[in-house]
Amino acid sequence: MADCCAVKTPSKVEEKFNCPKCGNDGKKVEIVTLKSLLVPDALAxxxxxxSYRMCSNETCDVVYFNEKEEIYTTEDVKVAVFQKTDAEDCPVCYCFGWSRDKIKKELEETGESTAGDTISEHIKAGRCGCDVNNPQGSCCLGNVKKTVAEYTSQHNN
Ligand SMILES: [Zn+2]
Structure with missing residues (x-):
C-alpha cells in the first residue's frame, strides 16, 4: 500500500531504477560517455x-537506460561492449587497445601479461580517457585483471 502521508523530500540521492528489460540495477554513467559512444541516430x-545507468548483464542487449525507461542497446553504441560479448577482438581496455585476443596472445607467447602494468602507468601519467572511450565510463583495470586471470587459469589447465 502506498504511504500517502510520507513527505516527499527532494533529495540529491539518485533515484533507484533498474534495466527495463532484465531488471539489473546497473551502474551510473555520466552523460559524456553516452555523447562520446552513441551512434549519431541514437545520440539524436x-x-x-x-540520468543514465549501464546494464552489465551479459545476456541483456540493453547497454544504457534512464529513469523514463528509455533504452539504448548494443546496436546504438559505436564500439563492442565488453560486458555484452565474448568476441575475442572486443576491447577490454578501450583507451590503449588491449583486446581479449591481444591479452591472450601475449599470455600464450610469454606466459605473463603486461596489460595491467602498462595501463596503470598510463593512468598514473594522466593519459587514461575511460569516461569517453569505455562504454562503462569508468576504469577498465578490473576487467583487464579479470580477463588475464581467466586466460591464465585456462592456460594452466
Ligand atoms: Zn538489462
Whole structure:
C-alpha cells in the first residue's frame, strides 16, 4: 500500500531504477560517455536531463537506460561492449587497445601479461580517457585483471 502521508523530500540521492528489460540495477554513467559512444541516430534521441545507468548483464542487449525507461542497446553504441560479448577482438581496455585476443596472445607467447602494468602507468601519467572511450565510463583495470586471470587459469589447465 502506498504511504500517502510520507513527505516527499527532494533529495540529491539518485533515484533507484533498474534495466527495463532484465531488471539489473546497473551502474551510473555520466552523460559524456553516452555523447562520446552513441551512434549519431541514437545520440539524436538522447535526453541529457535524465540520468543514465549501464546494464552489465551479459545476456541483456540493453547497454544504457534512464529513469523514463528509455533504452539504448548494443546496436546504438559505436564500439563492442565488453560486458555484452565474448568476441575475442572486443576491447577490454578501450583507451590503449588491449583486446581479449591481444591479452591472450601475449599470455600464450610469454606466459605473463603486461596489460595491467602498462595501463596503470598510463593512468598514473594522466593519459587514461575511460569516461569517453569505455562504454562503462569508468576504469577498465578490473576487467583487464579479470580477463588475464581467466586466460591464465585456462592456460594452466
Ligand atoms: Zn538489462
Amino acid at each position: 534521441k538522447l535526453s541529457p536531463q535524465n
